[in-house]
Amino acid sequence: MARRIRLFVVDPDPDVRAAIAGLARAEPRLEVAGTAGSLEEAAAAAAQAPADVALVAVDRVADADALAGAAIPILAYGREAQPDVMRRAMAAGARDFLVWPFTASGLLQALAEIEAAAPRDPAAGPVAVLSARGGCGRSSLALNLAVLLARRLEEEVALVDLDLDAGSLAPYAGVKAPATVADLVRLGAAVDSDALRQAAARVAGVPVRLFASPSEPGTWAATPAQALRGVVERIDMAFAASLLDLPVVFDERLAAVLDACGRVVFVTPAEVAALVPAARWLRRLTEAGWSGERLSVVCNRTHPEMKLPPQAVAEALGVAHVIQVPFDEAAALAAQNGQPAAARRSPTPFVRALEPLLRALVPQAEGRAAGPARAALPQAADVPRGLGPALPW
Ligand SMILES: Nc1ncnc2c1ncn2[C@@H]1O[C@H](COP(=O)(O)OP(=O)(O)OP(=O)(O)O)[C@@H](O)[C@H]1O
Ligand SMILES: [Mg+2]
Incomplete structure (x- = not known):
């Protein structure tokens, strides 16, 4: 953030x-x-x-x-x-x-x-959305969370499609993007905050800017890890917050990007077969230092008649709890039509289920005033000693 x-x-x-x-x-x-x-x-x-x-x-x-x-x-x-x-x-x-x-x-x-x-605030930086398998709902989650986060912060939020080989956020968000993440990597540090904000596509009706994926097979592997990290850091600097939709590849690029991130949202479907790869990924994430409030686990497409209750999923994955997101046909249809479900006036079950996740990401957000600003320089006292009346310069 x-x-x-x-x-x-x-x-x-x-x-x-x-x-x-x-x-x-x-x-x-x-x-x-x-x-x-x-x-x-x-x-x-x-x-x-x-x-x-x-x-x-x-x-x-x-x-x-x-x-x-x-x-x-x-x-x-x-x-x-x-x-x-x-x-x-x-x-x-x-x-x-x-x-x-x-x-x-x-x-x-x-x-x-x-x-x-x-000292760096460990929760500062982009929010990474990950899963151990394809088709878990990473892109749907990233898109709708971006909309909710932007509304909560009352500022523009960047949504970055780092699924460089096969991203889907441009069609989900209904935008034709003028520039892609690959273009930004090529331009490197030459792109300043203003240019970055201009380069991103507006998502209609919501304060979200999309950095689209080129969606060309092989782009992820061909992109230098540090260049990717640099782009991600610059985007996060240029916006109030940023969300990253990442591919299912645990390599040095993912490690470099995660190094710049403040929080991880890990998505897994509520299916027995998905638990083994999910547990493996979570172990690697834990080894890399991701735990506690910086790591949220989402159990997606839950169903009332599901044989695998969320608590059983949490136990199998070795985490304290999981956030349940129900199966919601309206959310899937919204994505198909290029309109984020969260942009609608009446929230669908999918969108309502994201509220605890939003609270986990922005714990103290009560509009702008209590936004993430305070963490900017953690050493700073509330009443700066050098500026305070008791201890004038
Ligand atoms: N809770 C849900 N209820 C109903 N449909 C869902 C839900 N979550 C995701 N979907 C649908 O499942 C499909 C896969 O979701 P999505 O594209 O968000 O996953 P992904 O992890 O990004 O997939 P990929 O690996 O292809 O990038 C989409 O058609 C989406 O609309
Ligand atoms: Mg996706």
């Missing part, structure tokens, strides 16, 4: 403060927690506006001598990259220096580098 990073802007120039606030508004990964014209004002305001990062005009940084003790990272910026000014800013405790005017992508890049130095 991507996280919204809260900025506190300190600049004597109100136009620059407004310009940075405008940049942040246009970028779903950012928000401005507060602004101030001076460090004193910042100290007074910050208690009411906890932030993850302080963006401070360089003359203000250079004047302050105790930034190193601030609880949140400081990013300094100035109109020119003069070595002595930059050096003084860094010596005063700034973690990086940007030349103003910077772009949202430039700012995100700098923030990513700062964040890389902080």
Whole structure:
């Protein structure tokens, strides 16, 4: 899950403060927690506006001598990259220096580098949807979860069809995609967040953007693992959240992609024959560190007369519980017609059954305010020490 990073802007120039606030508004990964014209004002305001990062005009940084003790990272910026000014800013405790005017992508890049130095939130990153066999309902789940997640977060969510050889999300979502994941892999880091958002196809009527699969046999095996991981990370950065529909291949590409992921949704049908491969995959996932709240297991196409109750499935798979998703013909028909079931006004049983999964993915989401932003920089205190009134810079 991507996280919204809260900025506190300190600049004597109100136009620059407004310009940075405008940049942040246009970028779903950012928000401005507060602004101030001076460090004193910042100290007074910050208690009411906890932030993850302080963006401070360089003359203000250079004047302050105790930034190193601030609880949140400081990013300094100035109109020119003069070595002595930059050096003084860094010596005063700034973690990086940007030349103003910077772009949202430039700012995100700098923030990513700062964040890389902080411990990573293990639940941050894309949500991977996996299964041990084909036809289990991965694509149906990924598509409908994306719709529900986007509505819950009130922001656009990316849906990425990484089933590169035989993906089905474009027809399920009823879109003709202008670009595929393979195109993005070829372009590499040249594609910034804005271009990424433009490249994805809109899913009609819902705040979901689809990165389609080229659906050409052999594409998965021909794609370098790290390039794939890079694309997945950049997409997650560009959206409030991202969901990945993955192929049934446990290889180095899957391992690389999972390394970037925050959560796994593992889907298995409620059939005895499916339990052995599912248990094998779950063992490998557990060995790779996937367990607890970061791993959800879904038992799909359950039926009231089923001989295999969900608790028996959970025991056979060695997990505490499974989330049941019933057989639902309406959901299958919706996919056939290129309209996600979750986009309908009245939810079908399939969609209703996804609610516990959604709660597992976004435990504290009560709309935007309690979204994933808080996890951006786990070291940051709620009231930044360096900005708080009790301990001014
Ligand atoms: N709970 C359900 N009730 C009824 N039909 C379902 C359910 N889940 C999935 N289906 C249907 O089962 C078929 C396979 O589902 P889906 O394509 O989502 O699985 P998949 O794991 O992505 O398959 P593949 O391995 O082919 O990519 C589709 O026709 C879908 O509509
Ligand atoms: Mg599929």
